Amino acid sequence: MFRITSLNSVSVLIRILTGLVSTSVVAKLLGPTGVALLGNFRNFITSLETVAMLGFNNGIVKYVAEHHKDEKQLSQIISTVFFTLLGTTLLIALLLFGFSGSLNHWIFGSEYDFAIVFRVTALTLPLFALNVFLISIINGLSAFKKVIYLNIIGNLTGFTLSVVMIVYYQITGALLAMAITPALLFAISWFWVSRSLQISQYINTNQIRFRVIKDLSAYSVMAFVSAFLLPLIYLKIRTNAFVEIGIENAGNWEAINRLSSFYMMFISTLLSVYFFPKLSQATSVVETRKVIGDYYKNVIPMFLAGGLLLYFCRGILISLIYSDKFLVLSDLFMYQLLGDFFKVCSLILGYQFFAKRMTSAYILTEVFSISLLYFLSNYYLQTLGVEGLVFAHFITYLIYFFVLLITFRKLIFSGK
Numbered sequence: 001m002f003r004i005t006s007l008n009s010v011s012v013l014i015r016i017l018t019g020l021v022s023t024s025v026v027a028k029l030l031g032p033t034g035v036a037l038l039g040n041f042r043n044f045i046t047s048l049e050t051v052a053m054l055g056f057n058n059g060i061v062k063y064v065a066e067h068h069k070d071e072k073q074l075s076q077i078i079s080t081v082f083f084t085l086l087g088t089t090l091l092i093a094l095l096l097f098g099f100s101g102s103l104n105h106w107i108f109g110s111e112y113d114f115a116i117v118f119r120v121t122a123l124t125l126p127l128f129a130l131n132v133f134l135i136s137i138i139n140g141l142s143a144f145k146k147v148i149y150l151n152i153i154g155n156l157t158g159f160t161l162s163v164v165m166i167v168y169y170q171i172t173g174a175l176l177a178m179a180i181t182p183a184l185l186f187a188i189s190w191f192w193v194s195r196s197l198q199i200s201q202y203i204n205t206n207q208i209r210f211r212v213i214k215d216l217s218a219y220s221v222m223a224f225v226s227a228f229l230l231p232l233i234y235l236k237i238r239t240n241a242f243v244e245i246g247i248e249n250a251g252n253w254e255a256i257n258r259l260s261s262f263y264m265m266f267i268s269t270l271l272s273v274y275f276f277p278k279l280s281q282a283t284s285v286v287e288t289r290k291v292i293g294d295y296y297k298n299v300i301p302m303f304l305a306g307g308l309l310l311y312f313c314r315g316i317l318i319s320l321i322y323s324d325k326f327l328v329l330s331d332l333f334m335y336q337l338l339g340d341f342f343k344v345c346s347l348i349l350g351y352q353f354f355a356k357r358m359t360s361a362y363i364l365t366e367v368f369s370i371s372l373l374y375f376l377s378n379y380y381l382q383t384l385g386v387e388g389l390v391f392a393h394f395i396t397y398l399i400y401f402f403v404l405l406i407t408f409r410k411l412i413f414s415g416k
Helices: 002-053 057-066 071-098 100-108 115-140 144-194 210-245 247-281 285-312 314-321 324-331 333-355 359-384 386-407 409-413
Strands: none
Touching: 002 071, 002 100, 002 115, 002 144, 002 210, 002 247, 002 314, 002 324, 057 071, 057 115, 057 210, 071 100, 071 115, 071 210, 100 115, 115 144, 210 247, 210 359, 210 386, 247 285, 247 324, 247 333, 247 386, 285 314, 285 333, 285 409, 314 324, 324 333, 333 359, 333 386, 359 386, 386 409
């Protein structure tokens, strides 16, 4: 399992290290307030990027992989997706540019004026979509090493730009770096890809087919539910926290979430690279149960050991990555780690929805968990303050795990 994921783990490790260092720079130079504002913009960008790509990412990989030997089909797929994404992103860019002031008020509040950031994002959004489009194509062509190298170069480029912009322009620089990075990544991807594949020869308006959009729509639905709604909910929770407990406490919550996202990358990589393909290939209950059993026997104990190590070393970790302004994080670790434990337990069952294309069941359970997180966070925020946010995280994924156990009870507990 680890041998198969070792090459991709290099990319993940670089992403984690650069993320930790940039997070440390932000924390030390900008404090909890800067962390909170960046968290809001990061959630907005994540949702925006999902809309810009129409959730096509995985679908592009799948259909390019299926038809890579059929130049006519490949041209229809690439042409249709290219012009659809181009039209969509240009329309969104115009709206972003025109409503930059209103978006600034919604994301950051009336105390801050970062409208310029939204206007720069509008200019770079089409380039972001084209970058993801290129990477999805080469991924579908099974050029995995090229994708990994592009990810590594992209992470290092984004990291360097972020640090320089933060040092010289503080919070405005950090926000602008997030907006500008996609343009640089597109330039790198285009230079690399054009040396081995002439994408332009596959792009022709005569090859646009509505059938391609229809085929990709199933992927759009599932992507919109999780990749679009969840970041918006986090954004709304953090905005509520600004009012209830202040921007610094909201920044502390964002800091623990950022730390969580780094170690969760290892689990998500194992799932996407190793376990998801095996679940997709499983043709019987016995085979599926074996894959799930391997996950619980190998990954869960590893996560438990890592979680205990993190908990008992949390003081050292806070001092190393953050600063004394973030000492309150020590009180947030227990419920954050407990919530992440049940989230990790749930992930393998959640991937079963994708492996077997259980679209309706996925949407129902995902909307349920997102709604539960939102309402519990608002409730405990008012009663427990910042600790209530991590407690809500714990309760949400505890309930979500049992919901999935009930959903897949026959698969897991049946003797057949």
